[in-house]
Amino acid sequence: MKFNWVFLNPFHAPGFSGSLYSIKDYYQLHPLFRGESRESPEQLLRGFVRQAEKQGLAVMMDLVINHTAKDSPLVSQHPEWYLHEEDGSVHSPFVVAPNDPQNVTVWGDLAEIDYRQRSAREELLAYWKKLLQHYIRLGFHGFRCDAAYKVPGEVWAELIETARQLNPEIRFFAETLGAPLHQVEQLHSAGFDYFFNSAKWWDFHAGWLLEQYEQFRHIAPSIAFPESHDTERLAAEGGGEERHSRTWYLFTAFFSTGVMLPIGYEYGFRRKLHVVETRPEDWEEPAFDLTSFIGAVNAMKVNAPVLNEEGPQRRFTPPSHPLVGLLRQSEHSAENVVGLINTDTERSHDFGLDHLREVMGVEVEAIQEITPFHPTNSLAGHQQIQVAPYSMRIFHALGQRS
Template sequence: MPSKQPSFPQGPRIYNLFPTLLGPVERWTERLPEIARMGFDWIFVNPFHLPGESGSLYAVKDYDRLHPTLRGDSNGDDDSNDDERLRAFTAAASDAGISVMMDLVVNHTAIDSDLVTEHPDWYVHDDGSVHSPSATDLDDPEIVTVWEDLAELDYSERPEREAVIDFFSEVIRHYIDLGFRGFRCDAAYQLPGKVWQVLIERAREAAPETQFFAETLGAPPDDIEQLRPAGFDALFNSAKWWDFRADWLLDQYQSFRDLAPSIAFPESHDTARLADESDGDSRESRFWYLFAAVFSTGVMMPIGYELGFRRRLHVVETRPEHWEEPSFDIRDFIGRVNAMKAETPILNEEGAQERFTAVDEPVVGLLRRSPRQAQHSAVLINPSFKEGQEYSRDHLIEILDCDADQLQEITPAFSDAAEGTSADAAAGDNPTSAIHLPPRSLRIFIANH
């Protein structure tokens, strides 16, 4: 972590703490020193509320009560100290230099929530029945998944909408009072931007520093665009699914970088574990975390990624007994990447970004320009699993429009045994002008003008 407070805005470096993998809230606190040592400045906690009968964390039955698993074995039904448990955790995180954000699920509730019977007019209805949300498979429109454990809230323009907004404004204020400083807004695109604008403005009246992060993955562009007036601090991008060739990721980045800065991740609680897909190859996990960290303003990583966990996180089934023996340990590498990001202004803002290599070239080059300061970055990526590649140093200097002595490499060492910046990659450089890129590697350069 940087030794002194940086003079430029910091993009969020987020550790996703999946609550039911750790269990009781007190155990969350035990993880704080390790999370801080890796250089994270935010912790994101998935829903920790009392779920409905389905048991899904995202089917919230009661926003004021903790999931029984998070209270401990001896007092799973005792909700009298729920607030104190959470307040103690956020205070300990703050002492460790970490802000805490919670998952904010406001587009639906559990179908068996008391709100469904107490306020049926808050919900969407189908032929008199409360509507359960659904999703259509993009590849096969005939495949429709209906989440029957959920009840969809109705945010259309009508008098009842104000009561729903008032309710969730109070939920947000309550958790601000407990020390939460951010909210990851699940399926944010499913609510009108004007609704989010009211919720965000009210939250910032209570605590001006509160931040809101929009989850918009897979949303149609128009649904994201309508969030523009809401005032989100960041949104999540789809860098995890890039093949390093297609244009769509850079197009997405360019389209929305002025709406809000974006956050990339190598895997999430909704995806398979990368360590499982790569059969425990730690280099693959290093490669994807480094790419996520340098592509956009923010970066997020789920619990267990640093230890090569292979079992997929599950919103219903995951429990503390699913904690795994590590496949590997890349905590030191994660710390080096986070330190590099924290110390480099251009990596903490959504500067204009473009590819400067042809689509069919073996090396992928990304150039990012700062809109606020005289700093550019260039990332060279070798996506090949087998072949090493080289790139002209002279050409890179030309791309960055700098003198040779202005070119600085900031790549953290992939190997924990290597000393200094990019020691393991630079060792293969051609002594003339070629930059060597081992298989599945990145090298990051900056130029200060």
């Protein structure tokens, strides 16, 4: 499918809840991943990374340092590293529903780490630096930083600097979904290479996603996804229609510098991934096969440099119109690209070629279609572009803007 990274959710030994994100021991493997092997965790992980490299894949691991499992040995060994309640018990992180202050979810299996400035923080950072060094030496190429906004930017800056002293090519990906703007902005100088954006939740009409894109693109480029391990499966939400999954993958690949999908998306899996319960036997019978389509989309992205940077992006169609037009422009050249998304599930919609020429600022002859499995000269002899129900078409232009 022409991906260049594989991202692993936490593979460490979990605490009593069994959740991948409730880490008890950062240096031991989850028993389910270890299997019957007698090799050490280091040998197994190093072998995995090397096999991935042979397939042209860099390996990114999850870095969870905003909390640990409540039954982690670190809680008793270093109680000063954690936040505590008035009665002395370890504080568990929680979240309040934005539309209902009475709806509070507490993660009782987790112990929240205290990053306030004090002497204990230096010891804590030394522990994380050693952990980073351990996994970089095993060959990992990057770290997806869970709930990065909950850790101060200056802490990340120090950790990232330490990692790059060992490997200047190491990459850091900040997970900041749902965070307030000020918590994301405090990461501005931390040194992150990428953020994850909220394109998955867009209805194609509201203005918030493009506003967020403009605010965050100056911090770091972003990665979009049509579903994740935290969301429902798109095939379940979209009634299992192949066109639904095609359009959403094409849109997320178009919208931002990076694109990600969880295993099974390409086959229309419907069962939601679960950080405690998912097992290999949950593999489903494929509803369809998008592997060649996804490979073609990724190839399209590689061949259009404008799709690999976060330049200006705007909508040029009315917010309420079923045909959504997006223009992405390069900040380094005259290259630009237009995406036409038909959100209507029943009817085709047309878009005038003259209007496309005006939007892209070039003559029609300079515009090529780059939608996978469409001819590049699809505009020849036509005055209108027809976009089929619930589909997307993409047009690319190079050269001097008129």
